[in-house]
Structure formats: structure tokens, C-alpha cells
Amino acid sequence: MKLKDCHNFNDFRKLAMKKLPSPIFHYIDGAADDEITYGRNTSAFNDVDLVPNVLRGVEHVDLSTTIFGKKIDLPFYCSPTALQRLFHYDGERAVGKAAKKFNTMFGVSALATVSVEEISSIIDTPKMFQFYFHKDRGLNDSCLERAKAAKFDVMALTVDTITGGNRERDLRTGFTSPPKLTLSSLFSFATKPMWGINYLTKGKFELPHLQDYVKEGTSTNTSIGNYFSTMLDQSMNWKDAEKLCAQWGGHFALKGVMSVEDAKKAVDIGCTGIMVSNHGGRQLDGSRSPFDQLAEIVDAVGDKLDVICEGGFQRGTHMLKALSLGAKACAGGRLYLYALAAAGQAGVERALAQYKAELQRDMKLMGCTKISELNRNNLRFR
Amino acid sequence: MSLKNCYNFSDFRNLAKKKLPSPIFHYIDGGSDDEITLKRNTSAFDDCDLIPNILTSVGKPDLSTTVFGRKIDMPIFLSPTAMQRLYHPDGDKASAKAAAKYGTFYSMSTMANNTIEEIANISSGPKLFQLYVHKDKSITDDLIDRCKRSNFDGMCLTVDTLVAGNRERDHRTGFTTPPKLTVNSLVSFAMRPKWVFNYFTNKKFELSNVVKKTEKGTNIAKSVIDYINEQYDPAMNWKDAEYCVKKWGGPFALKGIMSVEDAKRAIDIGCTAIMISNHGGRQLDGSRSPFDQVKAISDAVGDKLEIILDGGIRRGTHVLKAISAGAKACSFGKMFLFSLSAGGQQGVEHLLKIMHDEIYRNMVLMGCKNLKELNSSKLIYRN
Numbered sequence: 001m002k003l004k005d006c007h008n009f010n011d012f013r014k015l016a017m018k019k020l021p022s023p024i025f026h027y028i029d030g031a032a033d034d035e036i037t038y039g040r041n042t043s044a045f046n047d048v049d050l051v052p053n054v055l056r057g058v059e060h061v062d063l064s065t066t067i068f069g070k071k072i073d074l075p076f077y078c079s080p081t082a083l084q085r086l087f088h089y090d091g092e093r094a095v096g097k098a099a100k101k102f103n104t105m106f107g108v109s110a111l112a113t114v115s116v117e118e119i120s121s122i123i124d125t126p127k128m129f130q131f132y133f134h135k136d137r138g139l140n141d142s143c144l145e146r147a148k149a150a151k152f153d154v155m156a157l158t159v160d161t162i163t164g165g166n167r168e169r170d171l172r173t174g175f176t177s178p179p180k181l182t183l184s185s186l187f188s189f190a191t192k193p194m195w196g197i198n199y200l201t202k203g204k205f206e207l208p209h210l211q212d213y214v215k216e217g218t219s220t221n222t223s224i225g226n227y228f229s230t231m232l233d234q235s236m237n238w239k240d241a242e243k244l245c246a247q248w249g250g251h252f253a254l255k256g257v258m259s260v261e262d263a264k265k266a267v268d269i270g271c272t273g274i275m276v277s278n279h280g281g282r283q284l285d286g287s288r289s290p291f292d293q294l295a296e297i298v299d300a301v302g303d304k305l306d307v308i309c310e311g312g313f314q315r316g317t318h319m320l321k322a323l324s325l326g327a328k329a330c331a332g333g334r335l336y337l338y339a340l341a342a343a344g345q346a347g348v349e350r351a352l353a354q355y356k357a358e359l360q361r362d363m364k365l366m367g368c369t370k371i372s373e374l375n376r377n378n379l380r381f382r
Numbered sequence: 383m384s385l386k387n388c389y390n391f392s393d394f395r396n397l398a399k400k401k402l403p404s405p406i407f408h409y410i411d412g413g414s415d416d417e418i419t420l421k422r423n424t425s426a427f428d429d430c431d432l433i434p435n436i437l438t439s440v441g442k443p444d445l446s447t448t449v450f451g452r453k454i455d456m457p458i459f460l461s462p463t464a465m466q467r468l469y470h471p472d473g474d475k476a477s478a479k480a481a482a483k484y485g486t487f488y489s490m491s492t493m494a495n496n497t498i499e500e501i502a503n504i505s506s507g508p509k510l511f512q513l514y515v516h517k518d519k520s521i522t523d524d525l526i527d528r529c530k531r532s533n534f535d536g537m538c539l540t541v542d543t544l545v546a547g548n549r550e551r552d553h554r555t556g557f558t559t560p561p562k563l564t565v566n567s568l569v570s571f572a573m574r575p576k577w578v579f580n581y582f583t584n585k586k587f588e589l590s591n592v593v594k595k596t597e598k599g600t601n602i603a604k605s606v607i608d609y610i611n612e613q614y615d616p617a618m619n620w621k622d623a624e625y626c627v628k629k630w631g632g633p634f635a636l637k638g639i640m641s642v643e644d645a646k647r648a649i650d651i652g653c654t655a656i657m658i659s660n661h662g663g664r665q666l667d668g669s670r671s672p673f674d675q676v677k678a679i680s681d682a683v684g685d686k687l688e689i690i691l692d693g694g695i696r697r698g699t700h701v702l703k704a705i706s707a708g709a710k711a712c713s714f715g716k717m718f719l720f721s722l723s724a725g726g727q728q729g730v731e732h733l734l735k736i737m738h739d740e741i742y743r744n745m746v747l748m749g750c751k752n753l754k755e756l757n758s759s760k761l762i763y764r765n
Contacts (some may be wrong), residue, residue, distance in 0.1 A: 357548075
């Protein structure tokens with residue numbers, strides 16, 4: 001199987017499975033507890049049907065939308081995800097360059113493996129920095145200042161990882177960052193020698209936003225769940241979020257809002273956007289899917305800030321459904337991570353090109369030429 | 383396995399799978415994207431139950447109805463489908479003759495491998511022509527004129543194919559028309575020597591109705607997808623449709639209507655019928671199934687035009703449910719294509735007989751003397 005055999009999300013997933021040592025694959029592929037929420041994030045789209053309109057003259061389709069004050073060419077973007085150089089040695093560089101090529105936004109995680117300074121020197125298209133609220137206030141200030149100096153457009157504060165989710169696959173595979181060889185993972189690493197060679201020869205693995213502050217930034221092997229539970233400040237509250245929002249002074253989003261009540265509070269503290277998300281099903285299993293919850297949040301605050309639907313997207317039609325309900329844009333992590341693991345920048349570009357082609361085709365089949373023409377008349381819930 | 387072992391959709395499908403090279407089988411069998419809509423088209427019928435009435439002295443039920451100005455002997459007909467010679471050397475001739483024998487419509491696709499005139503010569507049965515609006519308008523005009531001269535009864539304009547659906551099975555099998563041998567498909571073709579023999583010893587494969595007008599019609603290996611994207615006009619709008627309705631001047635349907643709003647507009651431009659269809663789940667995946675949508679459309683426009691439900695039909699009971707929900711008749715593509723692949727004209731006749739018998743038997747079991755007695759009181763929707 002090669003990149004050119006990848007025609008959809010599942011194909012990229014299969015190719016990623018072939019390329020990655022199994023603990024790393026399962027770190028991407030897995031979710032919390034029984035992975036009920038993870039499954040629902042996608043299956044929720046199948047409980048609603050699209051009703052197309054015909055004969056509307058659809059030669060040219062415009063997929064652009066404006067979020068956080070920036071016009072992007074696609075109504076979806078790459079969510080911030082951690083540790084990308086584990087998946088492909090180019091890591092965030094590959095994703096950033098691919099996103100730039102399609103003029104859409106991409107997110108850089110506080111747990112990124114390439115620094116904001118380097119990213120900003122190669123990517124001039126819209127960028128989001130994703131921020132975790134650490135106990136160490138010096139680290140927090142440093143992240144904010146560096147992202148500001150690097151001219152990032154949006155700051156997204158993740159609010160759903162106050163403690164680590166129970167990712168049972170990681171417990172079984174012994175996934176840590178940086179990867180640690182255990183007896184059970186040894187076999188898997190040994191059977192993927194290319195990954196091992198690239199990992200050891202393409203530059204040291206590091207977490208540049210953290211390394212001056214925490215030893216987990218470099219050499220200590222830690223699980224992500226353990227990192228969240230020990231390093232992040234569990235006392236974080238609305239006051240802290242409001243302060244950060246003011247300190248940042250630009251477009252600010254909360255990532256991981258699920259209730260209408262919290263969406264309204266986000267408006268009150270000055271956010272310009274929210275990402276409706278359950279962290280890809282990786283935190284609270286049994287929590288509602290973003291798509292199931294989208295309509296009530298849009299109804300409550302859709303005219304006051306940008307509502308982004310994050311999680312579960314595997315198809316252009318999934319995005320059409322979320323946009324029809326009123327999401328301003330769609331975002332996802334696995335959406336591009338399997339493709340990154342499969343083939344680096346070329347893989348991410350192929351994935352983005354496929355979603356774009358699907359959206360263009362699906363818009364035509366719906367009889368729509370602009371994203372703003374999508375609305376709830378297009379949908380029937382079963 | 384032979385034709386006489388075929389009792390239902392799955393049997394015909396299995397036999398077709400044995401006879402056809404795999405890229406061709408999957409071209410019929412596949413839908414777009416994740417095939418969610420393809421599956422829903424049929425499973426939607428299972429979310430609704432029939433309520434029979436007893437002791438109605440039902441006698442011999444009358445299955446006839448009238449669509450496109452022709453009385454037909456049963457409320458089902460063959461949907462227009464492209465390139466039937468890929469499935470059997472007799473192609474459209476086989477299906478046209480079988481339909482005529484069972485007193486119902488055969489439909490010809492713009493992309494048929496036989497000409498309008500050829501079919502008119504061999505069948506006096508009810509005939510529907512399916513039109514695509516090409517970028518070159520003279521192709522469209524020519525097709526309408528020829529159908530008129532050949533006494534086709536009705537015309538339908540396909541409106542859900544402005545761009546081709548994402549048929550991933552075709553990506554994987556490398557399906558093109560005419561079929562192109564690739565390393566992947568070679569094995570599959572080699573294992574079906576009879577198909578290959580027929581294909582090469584019969585008349586040359588061409589899109590007969592448009593062959594003189596476009597070079598794509600003949601021997602350039604193109605996927606259907608590329609043909610659709612190059613030849614059909616994505617700027618097509620209601621004015622273009624109205625032009626076709628007027629130019630034809632007879633019974634006219636839009637094929638691929640899914641919204642109530644569009645069904646109403648179809649009346650305004652002079653259509654006498656609509657075919658509720660999502661192109662057999664081959665275009666927009668995630669779109670609503672015809673059966674899920676038929677009642678809303680029938681409630682809005684059922685008294686003003688004929689509603690044909692196209693897609694998902696596998697059983698006589700599906701037809702009964704569709705008619706109870708407001709359809710005048712049902713049409714199907716996949717099902718008869720499998721029967722055509724399985725046994726040519728004889729295969730299609732075998733299928734039509736089975737479907738006739740199922741509808742007849744189930745009408746008796748429902749206690750209904752004619753199709754008018756089927757209405758929404760016969761249905762209960764679950765949940």
C-alpha cells in the first residue's frame with residue numbers, strides 16, 4: 001500500500017498503521033475508556049440526512065470562510081496536536097507547509113516538537129497556538145509571549161484536559177514520550193526500522209516550548225495522561241481564562257467547550273471563538289459528540305463568536321452537515337495525523353486535497369456555491 | 383448457480399458477481415464515499431411496517447397504473463442506466479424486450495450502447511428516454527428530436543449528476559469505459575473468459591447516441607466519472623430544464639429531486655412527473671433516502687404530478703410501502719442490471735416475473751384490490 005492508494009480517511013489510517021510502531025499508532029488511534037465517544041463523534045453524522053436542491057447552476061464553488069478575523073480558503077483546518085515529530089520526522093513543519101499551500105489555518109500545540117519561532121519563519125498563513133495552563137506561571141507567560149512575538153493569529157486555551165483521560169491502549173502498549181523501549185514494544189519498534197532510523201537521525205526529539213521549564217520537555221519518559229495530571233493546574237477557573245484572554249489581547253478561543261452555559265460564559269470573558277470538542281473522544285468517555293451538541297450552542301452564541309466544530313470528521317459530507325447546522329468551520333486532528341504518519345507533508349497535502357475535492361463535489365451536488373448558502377433546511381434528522 | 387436458482391435480489395447479485403469481471407461488478411454494486419446512503423435506500427423500508435386488512439374479498443388484484451401517459455401492467459419499471467453492453471452483449475435490447483413483454487417501461491440512458499432508433503425498431507412497449515444536458519447544447523437538442531421521431535413516450539432529465547460522485551470502488555478497481563486492462567484487473571478479466579469473448583466478438587462498444595457528437599463516445603478509455611465531469615454542464619439551471627420540457631412537449635420528469643421546494647418548482651416549469659432519487663446512492667453520500675422523503679413530497683405535490691420512487695427497491699413489499707406513502711410507481715437500476723448480467727433478456731424477464739408475483743401476492747395479503755387502495759393508513763412508522 002502506497003500514498004497513491006489512499007483515497008479516504010481509512011486508507012490513510014491503514015497506511016499509518018503500517019508505518020508506525022504500534023504504541024505510537026495506538027496513541028493516535030485510541031481514545032478514553034471504551035471509546036464510545038470516539039465512535040459517536042463520527043457516527044453522529046449518520047443520524048442526519050442531506051436534502052439537496054437541484055438546477056441551481058453550480059459551476060464555481062467558493063469554499064472560503066472567515067474565522068478569527070482571517071479569511072481562509074477552506075471551511076476546515078488542522079487542529080493543534082501534540083508530539084507531531086513522533087508521527088513523522090518533519091512533524092509540525094510538514095503540517096504547517098501543507099496548510100499554507102491550501103491557505104487554511106493550522107494549530108501548534110504547547111506540546112509541539114517544533115518551536116513557534118521556527119514555524120513562524122516558514123509559515124505566513126493563519127496560525128493558532130494551543131495553550132495548556134500549567135502550574136508553572138513562568139512557563140505560561142513564556143508560551144504566551146513567544147506565540148505573540150511569533151505573530152500567531154489565535155490563542156486557543158484547552159479546557160478539557162484538566163486531568164488525563166484514561167487511554168487504555170496507551171496503558172497496554174506502554175506509550176510514553178519520548179518513546180521508551182519496553183519488552184512488549186520492542187518487537188513493534190524493531191519491525192518498523194524506517195521509523196526508528198528517522199527518529200534517531202533526523203534531529204533530537206524535544207518539546208521546545210517546555211524544555212526550559214520542565215524536565216519532561218526533553219529526556220524524561222512520561223505518558224501524556226500523566227503529564228496532564230501532574231503538570232497542569234487543576235485549579236484553573238473562569239477568572240484565569242479571562243486573565244489569559246486579556247493578557248493575549250487578540251483572538252482568543254476556548255477549546256473543549258461542550259455546554260451552552262459555558263459557551264455563553266466564553267462570550268462574557270471576551271473570547272472570539274470556541275471549539276466545540278471532546279478532545280477527539282480522548283478525555284471523558286460517554287460525553288456528547290460535538291455534532292450532536294452543535295445546534296444548541298450555535299443557537300445560543302453563534303452570532304456572538306465563531307463556533308468551530310471539532311472532532312469526528314472523516315468526509316466532506318460530514319463537514320457539510322456541521323456547516324449546515326451553523327458551525328463557522330470544522331477542525332480535526334486525526335483528520336490529518338494519519339496522513340502525516342503515512343507520508344509527511346505529501347501525505348497531509350493529499351488528505352487536504354481530498355477533503356477539498358469532496359467538499360467541492362458535495363457542494364455542487366447540494367446545489368450550493370457558497371458556504372453561507374448551507375443552512376438547516378438542507379438537513380433532516382432521522 | 384444458474385438463473386433458475388435466482389429467487390431474489392441477492393441471488394441475482396451473486397450470479398452477476400460470478401459472471402462479470404470484478405471492476406464491472408463493482409461499478410454496478412458500489413455507491414459513493416462510505417455507501418451510507420446506498421444502504422439507507424433499502425434499510426429505510428424496514429423502519430416502516432405494513433398493516434394488512436382482512437376479509438376484503440380481494441379476488442384478483444389489479445396491479446396496473448398509468449405513468450408518462452402509458453398504462454403499465456405493474457407499478458415498477460426499469461430505470462435508465464448507462465452502458466448496458468458492459469453487462470451483457472445484448473445490452474439495452476435485452477432489457478427493452480423484457481420490459482415490453484411484462485408491459486412496463488424500459489428506459490434508455492443518454493449513455494446507452496444502442497441507438498434510440500435501434501430500440502424503437504425492436505420494441506413497441508412503453509419507453510422513457512433519460513437526458514443529460516451536455517455543455518454542447520446541440521447534443522441535447524438532437525437527442526430530444528430523435529426521441530420524438532422514434533415515438534418515445536416520456537423524457538426524464540437527470541438533475542443530480544452535475545458532477546460525478548466519489549465512487550471509491552472504481553478508484554480501486556480502475557474501472558473505465560471502455561474497459562481498460564490494468565495489472566490489477568487483468569486477473570479478474572482473465573477469470574471471466576466468456577465475458578471477454580462476448581465483449582470482443584460482438585459489436586464495437588460505443589456510446590451510440592452521442593458517438594457522432596463527441597470523441598469521448600468511442601474508443602478513448604475514460605472513466606464514467608471523467609465523462610460526466612467533462613461533458614455535462616454544471617451551470618444547468620431551471621431555465622435549461624424548462625427549455626427541455628417545452629422542446630419535448632410530452633410527459634416529462636426531473637430525475638433526482640429530493641426537496642419539497644424543488645418538487646414544487648418542477649410543477650411550475652411544466653413537468654408531469656418527478657423521480658425521487660439520489661442516483662442509487664452513487665452521488666451525494668449522506669443524502670436522504672427516497673423512501674424517507676417520499677411522504678413529505680407526496681403530501682405537497684402528489685395531486686399535481688406523478689411521483690416515481692427510484693432507488694433501494696429489492697422486494698415487492700418495498701413497492702407496496704412506497705405506493706402507500708404516495709408514489710405512483712417505483713423504478714430500479716441495480717436490481718435489473720444484476721439480472722441482465724446474470725442472464726440477458728431471460729434474466730431480466732425472470733426478475734420481472736418474480737417482482738410481479740411478489741407484488742401480486744402481497745397485495746392479496748394486504749387485502750387490496752388495486753393500487754389506489756394503498757395509502758398512508760396501511761403504514762405505521764417505527765419510532
